[in-house]
Amino acid sequence: MANWWKEAVAYQIYPRSFKDSNGDGIGDLNGISEKLDYLKDLGIDLIWICPMYKSPNDDNGYDISDYQEIMAEFGSMADFDRLLEQVHARGMRLIIDLVVNHTSDEHPWFLESRSSRNNPKRGWYIWRDSKNGAEPNNWEGIFKGSAWEFDPQTQQYYLHLFTRRQPDLNWENHDVRRAVYDMMRWWLDKGIDGFRIDAIAHLKKEPLLDDVPNPDKLRYAPAMKSHLNYDGLLDYVDDMSRNVLQHYDIVTVGEMNGLYAENAEEWVGEHRGRLNMVFQFEHVRLWEPEAGLRPEPAALKRIFTAWQEALEGKGWNALYVENHDLTRITSRWGDTEHYWRESATCIAALYFLMQGTPFIYQGQEIGMTNTRFEGLEDFDDVSAKNMWREMAEQGKSEEEIIAFLTNTGRDNSRTPMQWNAWPNAGFSDAKPWFKVNANYEMINVASQQQDPDSVLNFYRALIQLRRQERTLIYGRYVLELEGHSQIYAYSRMLEGVEFVVLCNMSSKSARWSEAELSLDGARFVLGNYAPVEETYRLHAWEARVYKL
Structure with a gap:
């Protein structure tokens, strides 16, 4: 069945690093507005903006303290409304991140929840007593360390699968769901065109919150199987769909770690009325960063083909090779030393012309690469800092830690967008919030605009070819x-x-x-x-x- 979102080409924006409009060194909503003509000229139909909500920024905006306010550094709600209007005026559409596995610990819901054990919102989050003088169970957080944080005021622990400042919402609680659905409708009634649903695979937890087997005798055992795509998760998705999603002409993309091709139809089967697409993780897990090895073509063939065949005539793929959580694809899969342009464009053709909606992450279209880090102060990402601490405790040298994080760190994809060869890569008139990649004088939009052989113009050609040929869509x-x-x-x-x-x-x-x-x-x-x-x-x- 034909749909507008199947024929679209999507572009992901990490607002903090895209374009600074007011000279404070931080990307913002008005900076995105300034570059809409660039995106339109590239051939983009659908823009996805990472969180721009009010947030204390413990996890770069994925810790939200108010779902209906804009982070001051990014602008105002009036700026967002203007951006949305200008996107639509150019015939493009806009989706935003829906982050509802957790909130910030500064969100009013959590402030109420932690105020007392008897507060009506206590059950909106997951609280447990100590077990034998320690955490309620041995679950490890996704960013390392315990998944539990002790609250001295109420003498209980709360669950946080991500940072300690991102308490998990309790999706078993119907009041939580109603509040989330009200917020979703508020944004949809404003006119946005859908959601990328963050960490949706983690909404459902193992009900008893039991310990997981700990054969390695580590302090915190990996607990992913207790909260990753756990049985009953699809009941939440069905509830969200019945109450909200089915009532709007929108597109939804779920972030789905732990999902494999044989189960994909359950999530995006068109007759099921759940989500339109998912971002699966199989292909991005192939790279072996410790050895610096690119994935074998045979492994890529196996995974991509399985997903293509599983959804043929049943559902739709989201095609991607980069995002804000991954290192740069040309550094990860390609050969930046000898064949930078060739490998950047080859990888583009590989994924872009499969059946599905292709997503481009900012800077991918010019072949941006991983950056270089000199020390701990160069890293911003909370997961990188936690990994640094853990590796240091294991006795790893600073050189070993830097080498590992240079290959694996999420900060690689969060360096400022390289617009031109001017100071700060044209991203800002001020010192950027994060160090610009040193190769910006060679790799930038301006230098590639008029070069017919550039990575940028190859992406333009791919988009144009796909748009002209229905076979390359359906x-x-x-x-x-x-x-x-x-x-x-x-x-x-x-x-x-x-x-x-x-x-x-x-x-x-x-x-x-x-x-x-x-x-x-x-x-x-x-x-x-x-x-x-x-x-x-x-x-x-x-x-x-x-x-x-």
Whole structure:
């Protein structure tokens, strides 16, 4: 079934790092407004903005203290309303993050909840007594350390799967759900076009909050299985859908760690009326940061193909390779030392032309790379700081810790957007809140705008090709050259029209035979090398698209 959000190309914005409009060194909503023409020219249809709500910023805005106010650093609600109006005036749409697994510990709901054990909102969060003089159970938080925080005032612990300042809401409580649904309707009635639902996989917890097995005898055992995609979670999703989602023409994308292709239809099956898409985690878990190894094409083929086949004719994929929680894809999967442009564009072609809605993360379209860190003071992310402390306690040297976090840290994707070669990369007239990547003079929007061979213009060409060819939106995906160790190839087929996408995911040339995959009579329509020198040989990180 055709839908506007299936035909859209989406762009994710991390507002703190996108564009500063008022010279305080921090990106803001008016900065986004300033760059809407850039996004429209790129070919974007749908913008997703990371949290811009009022927040003490313990976890970069994912700790919300008021769902219906804007963080002062980002502007005002009037600025948001103007941004939304300008997005719609350009024929684009806007979705925002829905963060309802937890709130900030400064949210009025939590302030009431912790005020006394008898407060009516006490049950809005998850409180437990001490167990044998210690935490209620041995669950470890996602950002390391205990998942419990002791509250001296009421002499109980509250659960927080993320930072200690992000107490988890109790979704078993119907009053919590009603309050969340009221807030969602408030935003939807304002005119937003949907939600990316943060950490939705964690809403349901194991009811008894039992200890998990601890074979390694660590202080805190990994507890993910007790709150990750736990049985009964879909009941919450159904409730949200019945009460809110089904009443609006919107798009919803759930962040779904722990979900695999064989269960995807339960979440996004069109007949089920739940979510439209999910961000699955399988492919982004392939990289081995300790060894610096890129994922083998065979593993990519297995995962992407499983998701493509599982949802064919049943549901829809969200296609992505970067976001605010991941290191830069060209550094993670590509070869930035020898084939920066080629690997950035090859990876783009690989994921972009599969069946699904492609998402681009800010800076991905110009091939932004991981940055360099010199010490603890260079890191902002709470999870990186917690990892630093844990590794130091394990006896790791500062050099070892920096090397690990340089490869894995979420801060890599949060450096300011590189607009031009001016000071601060054109992001701000003031010193930015976070250090700009040192390669901004080489990698930036301005230098790529007029270069026909740039990463930016390759993304433009991909978007234009997808928009022109219905087959590249709705066509069936078929894996080709399945056993090839270097080349990831697939076809898209619809109503007698066929395309073939070929990507050499390596730094060496790769060949295949005509008998394995014939291109006889095929027309070359897009590639990142020109001209094509040999039909059945690809250069290092070469990508080609043919129409048969």
